[in-house]
Every structure is written in C-alpha cells, then in structure tokens.
Amino acid sequence: MTISPFQLAIEQAKAARIHDEVPIGAVIMDAASRKIVSSAHNLTESRLDPTAHAEMLAIREACHTLGSPRLHNCDMYVTLEPCPMCAQAISFARIRRLYFGAYDVKGGGVENGPRIFHQATCHHRPEVIGGMEETVCADLLKQFFAEKR
Amino acid sequence: MTISPFQLAIEQAKAARIHDEVPIGAVIMDAASRKIVSSAHNLTESRLDPTAHAEMLAIREACHTLGSPRLHNCDMYVTLEPCPMCAQAISFARIRRLYFGAYDVKGGGVENGPRIFHQATCHHRPEVIGGMEETVCADLLKQFFAEKR
Numbered sequence: 527m528t529i530s531p532f533q534l535a536i537e538q539a540k541a542a543r544i545h546d547e548v549p550i551g552a553v554i555m556d557a558a559s560r561k562i563v564s565s566a567h568n569l570t571e572s573r574l575d576p577t578a579h580a581e582m583l584a585i586r587e588a589c590h591t592l593g594s595p596r597l598h599n600c601d602m603y604v605t606l607e608p609c610p611m612c613a614q615a616i617s618f619a620r621i622r623r624l625y626f627g628a629y630d631v632k633g634g635g636v637e638n639g640p641r642i643f644h645q646a647t648c649h650h651r652p653e654v655i656g657g658m659e660e661t662v663c664a665d666l667l668k669q670f671f672a673e674k675r
Numbered sequence: 676m677t678i679s680p681f682q683l684a685i686e687q688a689k690a691a692r693i694h695d696e697v698p699i700g701a702v703i704m705d706a707a708s709r710k711i712v713s714s715a716h717n718l719t720e721s722r723l724d725p726t727a728h729a730e731m732l733a734i735r736e737a738c739h740t741l742g743s744p745r746l747h748n749c750d751m752y753v754t755l756e757p758c759p760m761c762a763q764a765i766s767f768a769r770i771r772r773l774y775f776g777a778y779d780v781k782g783g784g785v786e787n788g789p790r791i792f793h794q795a796t797c798h799h800r801p802e803v804i805g806g807m808e809e810t811v812c813a814d815l816l817k818q819f820f821a822e823k824r
Binding site: 570571573574575576577582585586589590593594595596609610611612613614615618619632633634635638639640641642645646647648 | 719720722723724725726731734735738739742743744745758759760761762763764767768781782783784787788789790791794795796797
C-alpha cells in the first residue's frame with residue numbers, strides 16, 4: 527500500500543516530537559510524476575534557527591534536488607496552515623497547490639492573519655485546500671503543548 | 676575610520692552584483708557591544724533557493740554565531756524594505772530594531788503589502804526606521820535591473 531503524501535507529512539510531524547520539536551510536517555510532490563521531492567519537519571530548536579519551519583526546509587530541499595529556485599509543477603502538503611513567512615516562501619517558490627491540515631488562527635498567514643496570497647502585491651497564488659485531516663493534525667499539536675505544561 | 680553597519684549593508688549589496696544577484700545587503704549588529712554578528716547579500720539564484728534573501732541568511736548566520744534562535748539584543752540593517760517572508764522571520768528572531776533603506780512598494784511587507792508588524796497576530800514588533808540612504812539603496816537596484824534589460 528502506498529502512503530499518501532499527506533500521510534507522509536503527518537508521519538514527519540510525528541517524527542518532529544522525537545527531536546522535541548513542534549510537530550509540523552511538510553512534503554513536496556512533483557504533481558506530474560507523483561514522486562516525493564522532499565519531506566521535512568520543524569527544526570527551529572535543534573538547529574537554533576527561527577526560519578527552520580517544515581515548509582522552508584522542504585522548499586530548500588526540493589529546489590536543491592530539482593536544481594531550480596522555482597517549483598512550478600510541485601504541490602505542498604503540510605499539517606498546519608503555513609505562517610506568513612512560509613506562505614510568502616511558497617509563493618516565491620511557485621508551488622502549484624497547497625494542501626494543509628489544521629487551521630492556525632493565532633499564527634497562520636494563509637486563511638488567517640495577513641492572508642498572504644490575497645495581498646495585491648502577491649505575484650503567485652497557489653491553489654489552496656485547507657482542513658485536510660484537521661483533527662489528527664491539530665491533536666498532534668495539542669498533545670505536544672499539553673505535555674510541555 | 677570605522678564603517679557604519681548600514682554602510683556595510685550597502686557594501687554587501689554591491690558585492691551581490693559580482694554574483695549577478697539582486698543587490699540587497701543585510702547586517703546584524705549586537706546593540707550592546709556594537710559588534711557585527713553577521714552580514715549577507717541575496718543569494719537566491721546562486722543557491723537555487725527562493726528563501727536565500729539577505730535578511731534570512733543574516734538571521735541564520737547570527738543565530739548560529741550566537742548559539743540562539745532568538746536575537747533579542749540585535750539590530751538589523753538592510754538596504755531594502757524586507758518582504759513579508761523576511762519581515763516575519765525578523766519578528767520570529769526577536770530583532771530589536773530594524774533599519775532599512777529604500778521602500779519597496781511592489782514587494783515590501785513592512786510599510787507596504789501585508790505590513791506584517793501591524794498584524795494583530797504578530798507577537799514581536801521591532802522598532803522600525805525606514806528610508807536610510809534611500810537614494811543610494813534604490814539606485815543600486817535601478818542600475819542592476821536597467822543592465823538586465
């Protein structure tokens with residue numbers, strides 16, 4: 527049985543917990559070949575890098591793998607609504623379609639906050655599908671933060 | 676004669692042209708010691724990485740150097756108004772004060788576009804001083820793009 531790219535993103539989120547990182551996972555898939563190009567989870571604390579969100583790491587890895595700073599035919603699967611930083615990076619990378627899990631009222635930048643893709647100055651807007659496996663994705667985060675308290 | 680951190684950011688912007696990169700430079704300085712912690716210029720094309728903006732590279736280098744994902748006592752000097760991605764990264768990194776050069780009506784995210792630091796969901800707002808050496812900074816960009824045509 528083949529694992530779906532979104533399920534792989536959830537597996538990445540689960541793996542983040544081993545590193546005591548916020549459980550968020552991201553996967554980039556080439557839409558034509560349906561090959562996984564990159565996968566990553568949050569590494570901000572381990573790498574001492576506030577930009578090391580799952581989406582940023584997945585974009586950088588995919589660009590490196592494909593030898594291009596633009597990922598025209600690629601889709602991203604991520605367990606949480608991207609923050610404004612990641613949303614803008616997704617636009618810069620020309621991601622074709624964005625699938626995300628839980629909505630993030632406090633920190634999201636796609637359907638919440640600055641709604642990056644709706645800005646007049648946003649030059650590339652991916653198609654957006656939110657709320658994938660929403661409860662599973664949100665529960666991973668809730669459980670992580672409950673254990674921190 | 677000591678070079679000012681903003682002058683150093685301009686020198687970084689000029690250096691970007693050698694790599695055929697958009698001339699934008701960024702410097703991070705520890706505000707207490709006045710020591711330069713990092714300096715960088717745009718490397719998106721050379722590194723095939725759409726996230727390799729001067730500000731992102733400077734933040735990552737500064738965090739690595741100081742061994743912390745947060746730069747509480749640091750100021751950033753950058754030749755162009757940061758884009759939304761970089762503005763959000765500046766907030767995440769807890770940069771104390773942001774000095775920038777030219778305003779960027781088309782792509783900026785501080786005084787233009789989503790105005791990241793003014794969003795209700797933005798948890799850390801640096802002090803912002805825009806328009807430093809505005810003409811010099813803008814002319815570097817104008818000249819670069821004129822030569823491209």
